[in-house]
Amino acid sequence: MRETDSKLARVVPPVLVIALLIAVWWAVVARSDSPIFPTPWQVVTGAWDLAQDGTLWDHIQASLVRVGIGFGLAFLVAVPLGLWMGWVPGAYYTLNPLFQMLRPISPIAWIPVAILWFGVGNLSPVFLIFIASVFPMIVQTTVGVRTIDRRYLRAAANFGVSRSVLFRRVVFPAVLPEIIVGMRIGLGVAWLVVVAAEMIALNSGLGYLIMDSRNAGNRYDLVIASMIIIGVIGLLLDGATRLLEQMKTVKWRYVR
Amino acid sequence: MSTHPHKITVDGIGKSFGDLSVVGGVSFDVRDGEFVAIVGPSGCGKSTLMNIIAGFERADRGTIRIDGVERSGPSRNGIMISQQGSVFPWLTVHENLMFALSGTRHGDKEARAHRYIELVGLAGFEKAYPHELSGGMLKRVEIARALVVKPEILYMDEPFSALDALMSLRMQTELRRILDEERHTVLLITHDVEEAIFLADRILVLSPRPTVIQTSFQVDMPHPRKLSDPRAQELREAILKELGL
Known part of the structure; x- marks a missing residue:
């Protein structure tokens, strides 16, 4: 298949599907004459108004900052911890069962605890995002270390390099692709959680925008607009972490 | 001796x-x-x-x-060269040789690395990553990396x-x-x-x-x-x- 063909094949069908979905949505709303559920055009104009008066950008920024802090902290904790647990069997056998047990608990279940500990300010969502993204990143990093191909460790032992060279030149680069996978998972969950956390008791963020639009006079045009914006931003965040996979030093993991 | x-x-x-x-x-x-x-x-x-x-x-x-x-x-x-090979895929050809040399006390490591890359006929591929090389070339890298430490x-x-x-x-x-x-x-x-x-x-x-x-x-x-x-x-x-x- 030629390059242009494959590009067309990748762009056209998804665009058509989305266009079809919008058309169906429009037709159904127009026919049913629903007083509450908006048409696509009402969603666009609603979002436009919010963008004009600046509140939309404030909400987006609030959500992104929370994710940035919570995810950043989780990253700083998870990577060293994961490397340690992967390398030292004692640490693995001691901590892994605990983390495996904490991991399947939905971050939403932590909301009451978060409110009790951190109140209803900015700290609660940051804590929830931290909790949500730290475990996948720990697990992924740990697994990455434990599955380093033995031949590479043998080669390092064969050349008798120092411990610091072993870590900088072999262990860390060997695990880096797994760390990036962990980051993708962690950031994805973080974005899911921020919206849920903001629905509880805040006055900014996209999650708050959804709840506030519903409560303040059933503005479902803004509810739908927020949902679409959340989806688009989530896509962009994932795309940004995927760019890391293009780094020359991790490409070996994704080719062949 | x-x-x-x-x-x-x-x-x-x-x-x-x-x-x-x-x-x-x-x-x-x-x-x-x-x-x-x-x-x-x-x-x-x-x-x-x-x-x-x-x-x-x-x-x-x-x-x-x-x-x-x-x-x-x-x-x-004594350096091992095995069937599957153990050239580090995250390092370039040159970096693989420098890795091997990092534990040694050879003088002018750069020159040594260069000489052995030439010896195995890979001059010009110093900056290539292993996944950009053919199987035969990868074997040459492995041999160069082994020989460069004078085992x-x-x-x-x-x-x-x-x-x-x-x-x-x-x-x-x-x-x-x-x-x-x-x-x-x-x-x-x-x-x-x-x-x-x-x-x-x-x-x-x-x-x-x-x-x-x-x-x-x-x-x-x-x-x-x-x-x-x-x-x-x-x-x-x-x-x-x-x-x-």
């Missing part, structure tokens, strides 16, 4: 995995600068034996001595068997050329009898599991050897007969 008569002394090595006895008491010596090939049926424990000799695995009984000193683990003194011994465990037949032949010729330039003691494990005849000074034939040394052949032919040589053909027949073919 060592005053000890033998570079490598393998003395009564035995190894079992659970109830399965894999290596059943292997003893032989390798002289300094000698090229010894070990051939044996597949699954006979060749690789286990090699891993023990190179220091990566422990034997249940017996000892390995290098220059008369008992060996306890892997060392830069006294090369352990080669089926080094070329993952390559296609033509590339395998080419690499054998290359290896012979390099070994004529640099003196090394080489221990080669292979299932390819012709490869052993082409390269080695002495060929040991292993028995099926639990493996012991069944016979030993001296290869008294000058390099470069031709496999069409009647002596080579005769030797090949004899070895294959030992292997039960």
